Amino acid sequence: MADAMGNSFLIVVLPLYIASENINGSFFGLTESLITGLILGVFGLITSFSQPFTGRLSDKVGKRKAFVLLGLIIFTFANFAYSFAHTYWILMAVRMAQGIAAAFTITSSLVLVSEVSVKSTRGNNMGVYNSFRLIGFGLGPLGSGILVENGPYEVPVFGSINGFVASFCVAAFAALLSAILVYFFVSDPDDIEPSDRKMNIRILSKTKGKLLDPIFALALATLVMSFGFSLLAPIETKTNERLSQGAFMFSLEFSALIAALAIAQPIVGKASDKYGRRIFIIIGLICLIPIVLSEGLTTEPWQMITARALQGISAAMVFAPSLALAGDLAEKGQSGSQLSVVTMAFGLGISLGSFVSGYAVRFGYVFPFLAGSILAGIGLLIVISQVPKNIEENT
Incomplete structure (x- = not known):
């Protein structure tokens, strides 16, 4: 939760920081919206493609805690480094460092949750874990919006600092606090041993009549779900x-999705333990199709807040059950590498959403959200056709 709060401080702050007089120079002559999308999106791109390798390495070593700590330490320094970033190039470099840090923390954390769970509780545990992360992720934008709007601040010894620097310092402290908590209160499971098995990530299915491996299909569903998360930030x-509002109201809209997702995930996760995972994933994707599109048609802040909250509830039906089902299917000694496919897809979806939103908005405000709606429909078709109905019975 502390880690996620620190990282989400930057979701609201970075677009405003990029647009401020603190940043100078150019970046290949690109527009500000596209540059913002690239800087926000490169995080997900780097962490997504790194996660299978960090996941495999944690399988080979048989230790998760050390990887989580390493990532959090990198986060601490990277979050603080934004205070000294005054060009697009430096911002891009710091954002890439954050992506590498996340590759160490995300997969190892989720595998730990999966390894201390049994099948009958895995959905609930994944929901609880993700909810605490999302609580932090939702609180961050609220806090950063307040800090930016009410700066500058007088700090003993350091003198006056603006709202941006204050936000970067709080983000760094949150990552440091998270590292301290993990060091003292988290332990690796005793029954997990180093694995010398080769990485086994499948794209194609071994089941006759199916094209895609079910874990890969779940990853694609996660990707289209997370794609819709990041459509708003690059076009802040x-x-x-469009909505005649300030940074604080935008932070409320951004956090509405996170709050709804955090509340709904433990409920959905526990229900998926009892009733099965697949049905919730399908319902969630069906709901995302009209809800994401409606965000591009809003004209009032309350409409955006409502749509984002409904998007969060729908996403909860996809996220926790997908992670739990992937954990059910993961082979012994391959949890890190195989679960990393789903976590990689989540980060890749965030990244692609940022890129597409920053570019597509030039054609009209509705176009980024139209793309998200279409992808949700594609994800629905993939789950219906490629994830077997009786998959829970075969695990």
Whole structure:
């Protein structure tokens, strides 16, 4: 939760920081919206493609805690480094460092949750874990919006600092606090041993009549779900103009999705332990199709808040059951590498959403959300056709 709060501080702050007088220079002559999308999105791109390797390495070593700690330490320094970033190039480099840090923490944390769970409780445990992360992720934008709007601040010894620097310092402290908590209160499971098995990540299915491996299909469903998460952040300034609002109201809209997702996930996760995972994933994707599109049609802040909250509830039906089902299917000694496919897809979806939103908005405000709606429909078709109905009975 502390780690996620620190990282989400930057979701609201970075677009405003990029648009401020603190940043100078150019970046290949690109527009501000596209540069913002690239800087926000490169995080997910780096962490996504790194996760299978860090996951496999944690399988080989048989230790998860050390990887989580390493990532959090990198996060601490990277979050603080934004205070000294005054060009697009430096911002991009710091964001890439954050992506590498996340590759160490995300997969190892989720595998730990999966390894201390049994099948009958895995959905609930994944929901609880993700909810605490999301509580932090939701609190971050609220806190950063307040800090930016009410700066500058007088700090003993350091003198006056603006709202941006204050946000970066709080984000760094949150990552440091998270590292301290993990060091003292988290232990690796006693029954997990180093694995010398080769990485076994499948794309194609071994089951006759199916094209995609079920874990890979779940990863694609997760990707289209997370794609819709990040459509709003790169177009923050355009959203504020369209809805006639400031940074704090935008942070409320952004956090509405996270709050709804955090509340719904433990409920959905526990229900998926009892009633099965697949049905919740299908319902969630069906709901995402009209809800994501509606965000591009909003004209009032309350409409955006409502749509984002409904998107969070729908995403909860996809996220926790997908992670739990992937954990059910993961082979012994391959948990890190195989679960990393789903976590990689989540980060890749965030990244692609940022890229697409920053580019597609030039054609009209609704176009990024139309893309998210279409992808949700594609994800629905993939789950229906490639994830067997009786998959829980075969695990």
